[in-house]
Amino acid sequence: MAALQDAAIAGVAMSQQGDLSDRTQASVYWECVLAALDDAGLTLADVDGWIGPAPEGPGLRGTLPGGAIADDIGHPLRFHATSAIGASSQSAGVGLAAMAIAHGMAEVVVIPTASAGRAAGYAGSDRAAAVEYMARLGSPYEYLWGTTRVADYAVLARRHMHLYGTTEEQLAEIAVAERYGATLNPLAVMGPRGEITIDDVMSSRMMADPLKLLDCCIINQGGGCIVMARTSRVEELGRHRPVVLLGWGEGHGYLDPNRAPELTSFAGRLAADTAFGLAGVRRDEIDVAGVSDHFTINVLIELEDAGFCEKGEGGAFVEGQALRIGGRLPTNTDGGFLSSSHAASCGLYTMIELVRQLRHEAGPRQVADAQLAYAHGVGGVSHTQYAAVLARA
């Protein structure tokens, strides 16, 4: 019987992160694809599966990405799929790719993402244009009132603080812990700025009360890629220890905040329970975590929904730098979206960092003897989510 563990992550790569407005999106995309295949010891000749968008270009490339990619690489694909979990769509593609490989529908699957150039909309380098584009993403029942993505998450934070006594200082702990990881990550955009303190977060500019500038992810460009293959093939290639999925789950729950039954817990619980159930792993066995951190409050809500602590106890859970490398549950050790990169389908970098940790290739960021990792990605305002338990095979 096919099992998720029959597929493994074979290669990973990331480009420079930051301002790539002088490059084309396609050049960054292919740089990442070729580098991840090289990391795996494979070439495009081995590839027969793909996840997500083709590189940008004219015509129907956006609508029919599988065909566009075949044009680019010179041979057809046996498998193409797209996930729709917002910024976690490509990382959620790891689950789709594992299922395809385990069932023999593909041998080698490429999962890339990239943003660069001077594109319009949220992927561009024009901050004001990106903010305006994002402001109208919701329905008129939201955007009329001057919502922003920060405001969308600020109301979650305010409700959480009201119900559970969560404090702004506790949220700041998350930003501080992640920045420390960024200072140890040469690719992290905010790494060169150095460590920050809780006071730095608390005194940063108010964006949407109670979230301040340093509670928010950065806006930047960059790319990355994951390559997956049969676990036996990764072992034969011998480049890296295979990293496998032990469990996978998704939770798709609520789009319009007017309709969500509550705003402090989402379908992430469904995703996590499915993933941990399939994996047969306990929460306290996880060595390192990677969870979507568009804002500090996300991390807290996701860790609660994932079951690392009870609902409402997230504030206490993250205190004392528990998420820092060396802490109780090192989380987003690369610096996350807050301090490393928030480019394109950025959840892919969350997964790439966990792969580096489980390979024991994370350098100064290495979590000692990491064997099991937990990934949790959200799209939108936690509308739709995935959860994964990963293992060093």
Added chain:
Amino acid sequence: MSTETTWEGFTPDITPGHEPFWASVREHRIALQRCDRCGTFRFIPSPLCPRCWSQEATWTPVSGRGEVYTYTVVHRAPTPAYQAMAPYVIAHVTLEEGPRMISQLVDVPPEEVRIGLPVELTYRDVSPELSLYFFTPRRP
């Protein structure tokens, strides 16, 4: 109560099935869909009752009263029109009839807003065709 006012912010894209809601706003008496089978009110407009899955519903006026479920004070606003309004309060309000509804909470200093604050709907005519709805603290 209503006020004639200018509105430089976004205007709504009104999609099929949503027209009766905006017509009720224009009449300064918001009506929501109420399921003909189970009686549940719902917002935002949608073709199916999420509780009993009936497609039959009647647009039914609501009291306009509710209390603040959560809120934020926006300092970093998205566009010049909203930047001119900032800081402004976005409130999520639980209506007496059950659904939650988002709008700006006006006529109150941001520092006096709290979860649980009793509020009610108020309306502003922003063009000959369009009215918008806001929340304001409920008078005793």
